[in-house]
Amino acid sequence: NQGDQHKIPQATAKRLPLYYRFLNNLSNQGKTRVSSRELSEAVKVDSATIRRDFSYFGALGKKGYGYNVNYLLSFFRKTLDQDEITRVTLIGVGNLGTAFLHYNFMKNNNTKIEIAFDHNPDKVGTEVGGVPVYHIDELEGRLNHDIPVAILTVPASAAQGITERLVKAGIKGILNFTPARIAVPDHIRVHHIDLSVELQTLVYFLKNYPLTEDTK
Template sequence: MANTKIPHATAKRLPIYYRYLHFLSDAGKQRVSSTELADAVKVDSATIRRDFSYFGALGKRGYGYDVENLLAFFRKTLKQDKLTNVALIGVGNLGHALLNYNFHQSNNVRISAAFDINEDITGTIQSGVPVYHMNDMKEQLTVQQIEIVILTVPAPVAQEVTNELVEVGVKGILNFTPLRITVPNTVRVQNVDLTNELQTLIYFLDKFGSHNENDA
């Protein structure tokens, strides 16, 4: 598996599988078939079997998949067997919403620090998270050894902030800004453009109606 390149579409589906396996485990279900998984997560069973095949023999023909074993495998694969601390850069309206979101539900991610320039909130605790001034960002990220951040700053300063994040060794950025930031190939960026997603949804509704389209 170490030398196997996992397709991007497959990687995006792994958290979906993991979340549903949590539901099954909580319900006391011991095994599940690819057909049952397909009905639940709206991904065809052939795609599920192909996705799982990248990781070796996870199930048995005629038996399906052992829920607890599969859950434990994906927990380790997705690094959910240990707590991951992330930082929030920008505590505006969206930033506040993310602070209030329960990341601990079905995963092991915690926002442990937030940064902003608004002196009304810097030096305070917001939703259980300390908010530091942006001037302290590089020092705190280094001290707290945080390598993953959520970026929700205004677009005009997004690249400047990104450059500072790269300087202190940040490895992953979940970018909520509309700007496509530039980073070296040592840094992974995941773009989340809510406006673009909404416009895409409107387009598909207009062209194709309400038929569900899942990523291939």
């Protein structure tokens, strides 16, 4: 909680994301404990500093056992997640958009789809996965430079026009699920995910470059 976090010195807090990333990797590899020496080598912080840092996290390393990875991870998540939740908008409540609105992104990271837009009168005014759907005409007024990220799940033909409006409405990053290559000003970041291309590529590689036990 807030009170606990304020007790952590700033120098310690700065190392937190570093620790977090390394421990997350360990956990993904199925490791449940780690020694301060291993940590020290991996994150290049001397082990005395690590022990002092970790005592602020309420984690006491045991001799011959080390630190409990899961305990530390849950502490880090709580502390780091106090960073504000990033608000996200979604444009195009079709099949893919609807799936995203039902998906709980909060499970794995601190982003939240708060508002969606579509031009289909059957969808406007409804809620999908708890997210209100507004008419695309209301985009500028509703976003109001308050939301930094947009997910684009409209047909390719609508992508560029909507992108330009999103930029004017203060969006900084776009996750583009349309097949269209969209043009944006330099200060806007676009990540493009074309699911059908990804799928085709996988199938192509399976056929032409099959994995064998030794090239894996």
